[in-house]
Amino acid sequence: MSNKNICVTLQYDGSRYDGWQRQGNTDNTVQGRLEAMLSKLFSQEIEVNGSGRTDAGVHAEGQVANFHVDTPYGPGKIMELMNQYLPKDIAVTDAKIVDARFHARLNAKSKTYRYRLSTGFVRPVFGRQQVLWCPEDLDLERMREAAELLTGEHDFTSFCGNKHMKKSCVRTVTSITVEEVTTSVGDTEYPEVWITFTGNGFLQNMVRIMVGTLLEVGRGERTPSDMTAILEAKDRERAGAMAPAHGLTLRKVEY
Amino acid sequence: MSNKNICVTLQYDGSRYDGWQRQGNTDNTVQGRLEAMLSKLFSQEIEVNGSGRTDAGVHAEGQVANFHVDTPYGPGKIMELMNQYLPKDIAVTDAKIVDARFHARLNAKSKTYRYRLSTGFVRPVFGRQQVLWCPEDLDLERMREAAELLTGEHDFTSFCGNKHMKKSCVRTVTSITVEEVTTSVGDTEYPEVWITFTGNGFLQNMVRIMVGTLLEVGRGERTPSDMTAILEAKDRERAGAMAPAHGLTLRKVEY
Numbered sequence: 001m002s003n004k005n006i007c008v009t010l011q012y013d014g015s016r017y018d019g020w021q022r023q024g025n026t027d028n029t030v031q032g033r034l035e036a037m038l039s040k041l042f043s044q045e046i047e048v049n050g051s052g053r054t055d056a057g058v059h060a061e062g063q064v065a066n067f068h069v070d071t072p073y074g075p076g077k078i079m080e081l082m083n084q085y086l087p088k089d090i091a092v093t094d095a096k097i098v099d100a101r102f103h104a105r106l107n108a109k110s111k112t113y114r115y116r117l118s119t120g121f122v123r124p125v126f127g128r129q130q131v132l133w134c135p136e137d138l139d140l141e142r143m144r145e146a147a148e149l150l151t152g153e154h155d156f157t158s159f160c161g162n163k164h165m166k167k168s169c170v171r172t173v174t175s176i177t178v179e180e181v182t183t184s185v186g187d188t189e190y191p192e193v194w195i196t197f198t199g200n201g202f203l204q205n206m207v208r209i210m211v212g213t214l215l216e217v218g219r220g221e222r223t224p225s226d227m228t229a230i231l232e233a234k235d236r237e238r239a240g241a242m243a244p245a246h247g248l249t250l251r252k253v254e255y
Numbered sequence: 256m257s258n259k260n261i262c263v264t265l266q267y268d269g270s271r272y273d274g275w276q277r278q279g280n281t282d283n284t285v286q287g288r289l290e291a292m293l294s295k296l297f298s299q300e301i302e303v304n305g306s307g308r309t310d311a312g313v314h315a316e317g318q319v320a321n322f323h324v325d326t327p328y329g330p331g332k333i334m335e336l337m338n339q340y341l342p343k344d345i346a347v348t349d350a351k352i353v354d355a356r357f358h359a360r361l362n363a364k365s366k367t368y369r370y371r372l373s374t375g376f377v378r379p380v381f382g383r384q385q386v387l388w389c390p391e392d393l394d395l396e397r398m399r400e401a402a403e404l405l406t407g408e409h410d411f412t413s414f415c416g417n418k419h420m421k422k423s424c425v426r427t428v429t430s431i432t433v434e435e436v437t438t439s440v441g442d443t444e445y446p447e448v449w450i451t452f453t454g455n456g457f458l459q460n461m462v463r464i465m466v467g468t469l470l471e472v473g474r475g476e477r478t479p480s481d482m483t484a485i486l487e488a489k490d491r492e493r494a495g496a497m498a499p500a501h502g503l504t505l506r507k508v509e510y
Contacts, residue, residue, distance in 0.1 A: 061441030
């Protein structure tokens with residue numbers, strides 16, 4: 001038996017969870033499920049550190065988390081056991097032993113989130129829980145101009161969903177791209193718009209509020225240059241509505 | 256007002272339905288939902304003819320159905336209204352006015368079904384309701400040899416799930432392909448095997464029993480040449496187990 005620090009990559013369909021972060025008694029969170037399962041599996045109390053919280057209903061294709069465990073097993077076996085006992089909407093896609101000091105949140109350098117909009121006339125049936133159906137003519141050029149103004153180091157107070165945030169709201173968003181993509185199911189093509197955000201960290205609800213604000217720009221309800229005024233105001237009331245959780249996926253975390 | 260024969264193409268996620276075909280009182284079928292919705296929408300009793308039944312849990316990317324209705328609306332408006340009132344797991348992807356004598360089942364010339372196997376080590380999380388997870392090393396060459404022997408005009412009694420079938424079980428399967436495909440989610444690749452069947456008609460459970468039998472060949476539990484003996488026996492007991500419904504999708508119907 002030796003104490004190992006295990007780092008895992010996780011995918012989850014967030015539809016039926018109350019987000020990543022463990023809550024009190026009636027726990028229905030991804031972190032809570034993982035900790036309960038690991039503690040039982042290894043007969044020891046295990047705490048899981050995620051790279052960051054995801055909101056209720058948000059998905060992950062590459063969430064990263066670590067935990068310390070006394071076990072003779074190697075990472076391959078641990079991954080196999082975890083997948084055996086996890087519910088069908090959570091899976092471990094990679095596991096490795098890392099340095100004892102590695103911490104999934106503290107060592108994270110950047111995160112990438114993607115928001116998917118399905119913009120066609122026909123409502124998507126397959127994978128509908130991972131996109132927001134939004135059958136509208138969006139002006140993508142205007143959205144890209146607005147996205148450009150949100151990129152960089154800024155105080156994102158206006159895009160923070162936590163009204164009682166006491167720490168710094170300064171974050172660096174290194175890139176925001178707005179792409180047109182076509183997916184197809186059978187003979188039907190589904191046009192989509194993918195808004196992809198990479199940054200050194202994101203505040204609570206920040207990506208969803210940025211998406212909601214960019215959507216208002218795409219519809220012509222705001223101008224791209226409004227972004228500068230919104231950032232400067234440091235006032236949540238100035239930014240747009242928060243986009244629904246189910247269109248958002250944590251794509252990857254880099255260290 | 257004129258009586259129109261409307262032909263629609265439908266996609267549905269069959270997960271929560273008791274199949275296509277309308278049942279008695281406690282109806283939870285796709286046909287039942289469509290008829291109830293259309294009858295209410297147009298204030299007249301409407302019967303929907305599907306190209307064929309799909310089993311409980313089976314999906315469709317291109318089911319075709321027709322119905323007669325007295326309405327001043329054109330097909331575009333009808334499609335829009337249907338999509339507005341249908342549940343989120345059923346969508347109309349095309350609608351057109353067809354000749355009064357057109358019947359979706361009687362005029363169907365061929366149907367294509369696809370069964371998706373996810374064969375990788377990691378259980379798929381996204382789209383898991385549309386594939387069967389089957390982390391095994393399948394011998395695809397043997398499966399292709401067996402598939403070849405099932406192709407053509409045969410009496411498929413051994414592959415029919417209805418023990419009381421009184422009509423002819425002769426059908427023509429024009430092609431069965433076994434393909435390796437890779438899908439990816441984030442940085443994780445998911446190897447899949449797609450078994451695609453095209454034919455002039457399929458008996459109850461026939462595709463799922465063929466898939467189950469081909470899986471047994473792929474695992475080395477049967478030889479490809481067993482297929483000939485199974486067909487000749489005209490005995491359901493001789494074929495393999497029926498594969499689960501959720502891996503199967505009706506891809507398209509041709510007229």
